[in-house]
Amino acid sequence: MNPYVLMILLSSLGLGTTLTFSSSHWILAWMGLEINTLAIIPLMAQHHHPRAVEATTKYFLIQAAAAAMILFTSTTNAWITGQWDITGMPSPATSTAMMFALALKIGLAPMHFWLPEVLQGLDLLTGLILSTWQKLAPMALIIQTTQTTDPLILTSLGIASSLIGGWSGLNQTQLRKILAYSSIAHMGWMIIVIQYAPQLTLIALGTYIFMTSAAFLTLKVLSATKINTLTTTWPKSPILAAITTLVMLSLGGLPPLTGFMPKWLILQELTKQDLPATATIMALTALLSLFFYLRLCHAMTLTTSPNTINSAPHWRVQSTQTSLPLVTFITITLGLLPVTPAILMLTT
Structure with a gap:
């Protein structure tokens, strides 16, 4: 272009x-x-x-x-x-x-x-823009209109998105579809708490953008679009494979990675609002999402390439794109959890 x-x-x-x-x-x-x-x-x-x-x-x-x-x-x-x-x-x-x-x-x-x-x-790269930047304007309008919306509708949208995003991603082999269902699940976490603490929605949206950007950029460097392609990641670049594994675990919300922060705060807020059943359902749906992230991590680190694969193996990672955005997003995705109190101070 x-x-x-x-x-x-x-x-x-x-x-x-x-x-x-x-x-x-x-x-x-x-x-x-x-x-x-x-x-x-x-x-x-x-x-x-x-x-x-x-x-x-x-x-x-x-x-x-x-x-x-x-x-x-x-x-x-x-x-x-x-x-x-x-x-x-x-x-x-x-x-x-x-x-x-x-x-x-x-x-x-x-x-x-x-x-x-x-x-x-x-x-x-276009999928990255669609999954991150294109969410900003509608989310701004949702935050402004949430006080006049029936809380039951927001809760239903949040639970349905988290459940469907986690459940539908289980049997996927295409990485872009997995990231799409990941987006649906993360949007559900943002919507479920927006009526009680909009600042937590902003924190969840920010961390989601950083984590998803890191995931898309690492997959772009690896030229990976299917799970089968990930099986050759470790011979090509062990360091990048390990980093990509941590990025996926952060998307799943495992501590001590950044993705644990919004889920933890949202569950805490739901508990404060005397909604233990909703918090329990959201925590269980997070396990569904974590399962298909663990599938990706297993493919990258604990398996070897099969004898016959559908795609031609590239045994070297050759990339001419700038690495500064990738390094920035990866650093934030992996190490932002300790500054959670500071982030909360800035948003309150």
Whole structure:
């Protein structure tokens, strides 16, 4: 892709997210979401592969439907209340419809079916943008509208996302689908606590972005898209294989890695809110997600390559991409847990 066109598209991504962040009017927020969607469409279809074109078409149709639902709901709310403020949605019907539209935007269960299929058709770097940056603007709107949304709906979305994200990832062999179901599960953890402690949602979102970025970038360096490909990781680069294992365990939420921090804080907050049953269900769904991360770790470190594999083995890791972002994300993913008190002080 032409570097000038790439610069314009990336600038448009930043502009759309910034516009949504800074707006208090539903029309401006909707415009920001649309700029975001239109900017990532050429990035998704740049390889002209049938799978990429199919994924781009699916993504465009889903996002267009969600945007139309947001516009319809905000217009209905303005007709009822006479104002367009994002935080002013007293009607249960409009607040519920808006929450489901935003859930469709970010892929919360049960509106999650498009996300694994779309992510599977993209290259790893575009999938990284879809899994991280594209979550920011809808999450900002969800945080602003959560106080007018029925708590039962938020709890149901959170439990369903965590359960489906963990359960559906168990039988997957494609790494991009596994990361897609990981995204669904992590979104469930953020939604479950958003009504009680929005700052914990921000902490969970930040740690998720760092961990997912580290996972996508390491898989990009390894040129790995299937679990079978990971079996040749250790002979190619033992250090990178060990680091990737720790990144996957951090995504699973094992201490003393960074991924344990948001899960621990969220379970603690649910317990404080006198919701032990919800906290127990969330803890059990975390075990489902941890299982398929352990499958990846087992493939990378405890198995050898079979005699016949479906992909050609590359016995050297050759990468011309800059390593600074990769090193930064890996360092944060592996070592941020001890500064949890400082992070809590900054967010309260």
